Amino acid sequence: MLPLERQKRIKELIKRNQTMKISELSNELNVSEMTIHRDIKPLIDEGFVMKTFGGVTLANNEKSEHHHSTQCIICSREINERLAYRLILANNKIEVACCAHCGLLRQRQLGESVIQAICPDFLKQTTISASLAWFVMDTSIHMGCCHPQVLTFEWKEHADKFVKGFGGEVFSFNKAIEINFLKWNEHSPCHKEHH
Ligand SMILES: [Zn+2]
């Protein structure tokens, strides 16, 4: 199969399945994972798919043609791509939260049924795996989304530097889920009943 044909086929597969692992694509098309990586590179560049941990997922602009999930699953706010947090569930469903604050709350609610979550790196705007990300809270920069605000970074070094400049605290994924929940509870006890 020519690379172009393969790319077309990859596009079809991802459109149908929304998310796919590199290994699945490699099996499906009978080429090495290395080849798949090379094939999907232009698809990532053109914004058709987003890279996830070990695979790819259909990018939002494509998705919104088929679905109308442009509101946050937790607070119904409009989704701002700069902060959006996506949860990929065991049934292949994708949920979108407006920011890491709502994303982490949802993550806590769903627990094991979340296979993977992705969010943007605050500085680079690349898509990163949330479970490997670093979470900055209580910083002086306000993005105007939810409280307590949670910003996500791929590298701890960047998160640390950010905190040095703008204040706040850095947490790992598991810690961030708990701290975010505790802070949200203590700051707005009235919200508890609604969720
Ligand atoms: Zn939200």
Ligand SMILES: [Zn+2]
């Ligand atoms: Zn938010």
